[in-house]
Amino acid sequence: MLNDKPTVCVVIPLYNGAESIGQTLDSLTEQTRRPDKVIVIDDGSTDQGPQIVRDFVAPFPVLLLQQANQGPASARNQGIFNASETFIAFLDADDQWHPQKLEKQLALYEQLTADGHDVGLIDCYQMSEFSDGRRQLEDRRKSGQHFADFMRENVINGTSGVLVRREVLVALNGFDQTLRFAEDRLLWTRIAERWEIHTVPEILHRRGVNAGNITAQPIKYYPHKMRFIELFLTRYGATLSKQQRIHFVLANHAEFLAAFSRRGEHAQVIKVFRNMLGHSWQTLFFSRGKPTLRYVYAVAKTLRKTS
Structure with a gap:
């Protein structure tokens, strides 16, 4: 070379x-x-x-x-x-x-x-x-x-x-x-x-x-993020401890939960949080509880709109 x-x-x-x-x-x-x-x-x-x-x-x-x-x-x-x-x-x-x-x-x-x-x-x-x-x-x-x-x-x-x-x-x-x-x-x-x-x-x-950027369109790319999680864990999951696997999954979902929250897409925030909670109860305290706070806020806004 x-x-x-x-x-x-x-x-x-x-x-x-x-x-x-x-x-x-x-x-x-x-x-x-x-x-x-x-x-x-x-x-x-x-x-x-x-x-x-x-x-x-x-x-x-x-x-x-x-x-x-x-x-x-x-x-x-x-x-x-x-x-x-x-x-x-x-x-x-x-x-x-x-x-x-x-x-x-x-x-x-x-x-x-x-x-x-x-x-x-x-x-x-x-x-x-x-x-x-x-x-x-x-x-x-x-x-x-x-x-x-x-x-x-x-x-x-x-x-x-x-x-x-x-x-x-x-x-x-x-x-x-x-x-x-x-x-x-x-x-x-x-x-x-x-x-x-x-x-x-x-x-x-x-x-x-800008608005056309991939990361500015979370609803379109969230399914691909879930597919990424699946592929990544299939390849590397055995090298991670149970706690590392939990953190990996929650961190990747939380990225999109935050994106939906910033855009005021409350139904999507609720969906992602429930996906996270279905994976681990540690969701409640993950990232100093930020996903939980965003979820509570999204539920409150949704109930207020319904009422």
């Missing part, structure tokens, strides 16, 4: 991203270390996003692939298996990179490899910017073996900050296409089983979060 110049392919899944894809591609042209190829996978868009990609003038090859809507896992896999570069860098169609993103990640990879580390994935810090003006920093720093951490939570700061050796992705057959949510955490966990994961400790990409 050190004797050959590594190459990078950026993989961008696109679904109705006409408002942002131009800025996303612009951020690639501003890289101090430009990508060798960009593959955009149109996942059944009905807007002008694909045409914007066709018309974009770039200093690197841009390949547009198109498919019927199958979700981001399928779209990213199309990019992975149509690429031939050393590295795959993922970028969502509503996110942008800092100009030094690729340069700094490749420099860290070369340094670590020279020191004998078997690195599978490198990420960076992420700044999420919400359409209502809120900002949220994701700054979990990794520096080696992190498989155990993924048993508790997804410690990757954001998919758009990930740089992975393509041979690693091919060895694991890419993302699980049966999932349309949390498919990234499952793949990152599988990578962490066998390879090291490291972080460039700087904010090197911006994540845009």
Whole structure:
């Protein structure tokens, strides 16, 4: 690897991203270390996003692939298996990179490899910017073996900050296409089983979060989260203690309970809480009782509306 110049392919899944894809591609042209190829996978868009990609003038090859809507896992896999570069860098169609993103990640990879580390994935810090003006920093720093951490939570700061050796992705057959949510955490966990994961400790990409974002549509993606829980426990449940399994299930459900609560979708809050309670009585005290408080509030609002 050190004797050959590594190459990078950026993989961008696109679904109705006409408002942002131009800025996303612009951020690639501003890289101090430009990508060798960009593959955009149109996942059944009905807007002008694909045409914007066709018309974009770039200093690197841009390949547009198109498919019927199958979700981001399928779209990213199309990019992975149509690429031939050393590295795959993922970028969502509503996110942008800092100009030094690729340069700094490749420099860290070369340094670590020279020191004998078997690195599978490198990420960076992420700044999420919400359409209502809120900002949220994701700054979990990794520096080696992190498989155990993924048993508790997804410690990757954001998919758009990930740089992975393509041979690693091919060895694991890419993302699980049966999932349309949390498919990234499952793949990152599988990578962490066998390879090291490291972080460039700087904010090197911006994540845009709007009403069309997956995480802003909890009712659509909650069934996929339940499917993720099932798949994850089938693969890793035996490595966890009973208490760890309970915590894993409750934490994943609580993520959606909180999302429904923020949106005032009280019937869904009640449904998720009862799912959690059916799994364990510890739901009552989980996360300092926050799910229980949200449930009580949702029940009260529902009764008030009924009366």
